[in-house]
Amino acid sequence: MHLTYADFPYLSAILFSCVAGLGVILAVPDERKDLIRKAGAVFSGATLFLSVSLFVSYDRHLGGLQFVEKIAWIPSLGIHYFNGVDGFSLPNLLLTGIVFFTGVLTMWGMESRVKEFYALYFVLVTGVFGLFMSMDLFFIFVWYDVSLFPMYLLIAVWGSTRKEYGAMKLTLYLLAGSALILPTVIFLFVRSGLNTFDVVSLMQSGVFTPQDQKFAFLLLYLGFGILAGVWPFHTWSPVGHVAAPHAVSMVHAGVLMKIGAFGVLRVAVMLCPEGWKQWADLMALLAACGILYGALVGLRQTDLKYVIGYSSVSHMGVVGLGLSTVTLEGLDGAVFQMFAHGVMTALLFSSVGYIYDRTHTKMIPELGGLSRVMPVASAYFIVAAMAGMGVPGLACFWGELVVFIAAFKVYPVRGTTAVLALVVSALFMLRVVQHTFYGPPKEEYAHLPDISLVQGIPRMILLAVLLLFGLYPALLFDVIQTASVPFMVGLSR
């Protein structure tokens, strides 16, 4: 893999602005809530700016790993602080920047224990950024756990609806994932005999025997797959999403589940391609089950956030299906879908957040006719729901389209089932939209104000991103292909 070292440590700067933001937030006294929020917005804005400029200045002709920073960390074990960006991680970094910033804005109105909330939120996002940029197995694991442990308190303190149960379930499930990942990572480290955790060195062909790859892949796939919401290990995800506060749901469904899928790609697929080929069949089966199951269960839900939660299971199934095809198109589509689904879910949760803060309910039967009361707020949700259905012109369409084209070729039956399931999911999204936003308006909500221009900013950003990549998908596909093409070419040799 081609490495281009950074003139300016962009990646460390992203981490630094998270840590600096954390420091500033901790230094401000509890009562200055407004100052804390502003500090949060400034530092998360800085990470957004940095990730956008990274996306823009990534050299698409050169490809490979760019903005590389590498420092020996623990030399005796071959652990490096090794960051870099390639076509797989770049969309995810951009996604994290967008969701982080819009999440801070979405939580602007929250009043309880503001300082602790933002502090934990910053720790969470530091872990996410770190994981996407890291090219060292040790650090990938460390960042994975750093992004997990704040979740418990974030959900249990600021959440709603069975929050303590949801928080505990989520934390233990995800840690169970890491219980599979860590032994496997150490296993690969020992088996390589290279005394290094450096992904670039370990992914050279011939480092691991096919037998080791098959063994390690399965464990890594299951470990990271739990976080990616792979059926049947998804049950933490709807419960956790529902219980979490809005911004955390946004980060969680939008970004954290992508960590799982990204981990499967970065660690399992790239280090153990033989295992990938071996287990692709199982991956496709689980993915198809997830797509179908998420859609069918979503049909029966009456809680808005549960609906989104199950649609996430379904959509993450699409990512899994893409990965399971072992083809270039499948890989491209999966990464695209990771990005698109992240933005779409963030918009959904952000819109629900506004509705819930005003009406204090997210039960669909108790709502109704909201589009007359708050037309703008409703519009955000409806557009996001349409994106979820895969309406052309919005980003999700492309991800799903490419994945399904690839899947039809490789797995005709499972591909068809998945497409049918998507029809069901369109059905349940439409049902939600109908019951929540149309029909006779409820008396008790008639006086509620619509979303103001300022409050709408985070949703506008997300909407604009959905539209931009929906209308001009090549912007993203070009980037992804700088990584996927060389990888698949290397694989077929």
Next chain:
Amino acid sequence: MNWLIAAPEISYFASALWFLVLSLAAKPDARREHRTSLLLGGLGVAICTVSIGQEGYLFTRAFRVDLFSQVFKELLSLSLFLVLTLCGKMRDLRERHRHDFYVLLFVCTLAMMLLVSADHLLALFLSLELSSYSLYILVAVRRDQRFGTEAGIKYFLVGTFASAVMLFGLALLYASAPATYLSDMARAPSGMAERPLAFLGLLMTLGGLFFKLAVFPFHFWAPDTYQGAMNQVAAYIATASKVAAVAVMVRVVALAGQGSAHLVQILAVLSIMSMTVGNLAAIAQKDLKRLLAFSTTAHAGYVLIGILAVNESGYAGAVFYAMALLLMKFSAFLVVTVVAGDGKNLEVEDLAGLHRRSPILALTLMVSLFGLAGIPPTIGFTAKFLVFVAAMERGHFALVLIAMINVVVSLYYYLLVVKAAYLTEPREETGPRAVSLSTRILAGALASGMVVAGFFPTYLMELADSAVQVLLSGP
């Protein structure tokens, strides 16, 4: 003989004597005594730090002073000093026992320092007994008759039993070697540990150490003793005593060399049982000290993973783990002692609302518990990582996997404690807890120390590595 290399031991012996004299002469004055003890404890840390590079033999090779022993002496002096910082208010200790309390603490630390450098079997056994007997009294000295006495007697009975087993083991070792110096035994032809007599001797010797470390099935004393002892004494047992036990265990297992497959199997079984039993039992605990006692048993299991790798990185991992345990366990006990205030035992639900009463204590508790659970970026994770790598080098994949599953189980009860501190509201409204500035600084330093040492472990790792290299290279 160069007396200077015994400087740490002499200093602790003198400190103990000083308190003995004080108990005869001076009128009791809690404040003055506490300050004196802090001064002497601090002096001890300084002396240990200065003499970390010393090498040589004491008393015709009965004690071997090298980097390995000096690193552990440093850790022991540090844990005594930290525990002494908690001894400002000891409401559950009778006034007339206070001098004895300090005498015993210093004597016990002295004994452990002798223990970690002991090379002769008799020296090993005697220093182990000296430390144990001091601890028996320290446990029983609590004013609360019901808990204190019961805990003391239980601890004493299990302890003497373990000592008897160990003594028998030492006799068998001598019979099979035949040598009375550990370093001589290490030079015995390889495969010695495969001989039934030597193997049995080694195992029974380890039995005495399993007791110290609270390894299954020698862990029954731990919960009752922790619960019944004063908070300060429990903190001391959880830190210093464990550190010393790890040191001797590494020394004894290193005797077996790479050879003994049976020993590794037995240690693996004990490790798995300790982790599993400790973690499952901890889930049901309501008393915070009992919970920490069971978690100690679980941690003994993780330490064993490093030791049973019987290679250099495994021993180094175990030494690093001892350092990490010292820091994490003490932080947890600091919070227990300060929050309990009046020396009572602390239930998990008594922590309710701690995040408002004292944010820094709540934070320290959270960091130490996440550290104990092994969540990065704390020192606890690094320690687990090191022993896992060592075990994996020997191909123990299943063992590492079981250990990680245990981590998930343990996180459940640690999270319940975190939940009590951060989520639960107290039944009756209590004002902010007045915590002295020095305690707050100490708590903050411990919390940041755990995170910083987790992110930058290189220095401590190298220290542990070179200590183990010295141990293995022999005289």
